[in-house]
């Protein structure tokens with residue numbers, strides 16, 4: 001065996017594209033909602049790999065699924081199909097509005113496929129000018145040039161040359177603004193039922209229902225980006241199930257593989273049929289290894305036990321956050337659905353989410369933000385009461401320290 005050189009946080013700056021600024025510690029092992037770094041220091045994980053680790057780190061069933069499938073078949077490409085992909089597709093169809101599935105590897109790719117499909121459908125079914133996409137300010141749909149252009153934060157999309165055209169952004173939860181721009185040339189409206197990266201903003205029922213109606217009146221497709229809000233995150237398998245509204249296309253990723261890269265775009269038979277053989281594709285998408293983990297994750301997440309436990313944990317998180325707030329008055333609002341929770345910063349801590357994340361790491365807590373002014377909680381859906389309590393004590397300690405500086 002060749003000798004391996006030691007690596008640390010400084011190595012990152014010497015070898016990686018400088019688009020991330022990771023924490024100072026390097027995690028090396030995880031179990032449930034606990035993580036250990038190179039020095040053996042223990043952390044409670046409230047970040048969950050950004051809403052990916054729905055079942056925590058190294059869940060025994062997922063470990064078993066990887067192990068079993070890794071000894072059978074890893075990859076065949078889409079020149080061949082495979083049993084794991086077909087089974088996972090059947091599960092998604094049985095549990096949702098959809099009857100056709102397309103697997104890829106990331107949220108961006110699932111959304112890229114969704115936007116291409118929406119345009120293809122409108123162009124083939126109606127006319128070549130029906131290409132307008134209506135999206136929302138603060139929305140996040142991924143980092144490919146198309147998805148970042150549909151996203152609603154110009155700072156992520158600017159500076160890369162010409163963008164895909166015919167995309168309009170209006171304020172989220174503002175039905176009148178949608179009504180003002182939607183017309184017969186609109187092919188789709190795309191939204192996150194709970195905006196994640198944009199600051200944890202939940203769509204109102206009136207907005208969801210109103211947008212559905214406007215789409216129907218204008219023959220436009222409704223696309224739900226549930227990359228972050230899906231797979232049990234809000235206490236239903238998909239968050240659209242909280243509303244009496246059904247989309248035409250839905251994308252899911254993050255938690256779909258419980259930490260293994262896999263994503264899916266799901267839609268109806270009628271819409272799917274406007275894509276013919278060769279119209280779109282992927283090399284890795286739907287590979288047996290990823291789908292085996294997806295199947296194992298799906299079978300656990302889509303149970304009453306896990307889904308109903310999300311609301312219980314939501315209440316616990318919110319009650320701890322309220323208690324911290326009563327003492328320190330550091331949050332102006334605590335919001336979100338299920339285990340997609342945001343706490344907007346107040347007073348001395350306004351816009352200091354990065355400082356809080358750092359202070360939390362020192363205390364042994366992995367935290368996330370959603371923009372400069374919102375703390376974000378996206379833990380494992382099965383995090384224990386004990387771990388929530390311990391993590392909240394660490395968060396309080398971090399806040400107390402920052403306030404006394």
Ligand SMILES: *Cc1c(COP(=O)(O)O)cnc(C)c1O
Pocket residue numbers: 105106107108109111140141142143192196197225226227228229253254
């Ligand atoms: C994370 C995210 C994406 C992008 O997913 P990647 O896997 O990073 O490409 C898209 N949409 C939403 C809502 C997300 O939260």
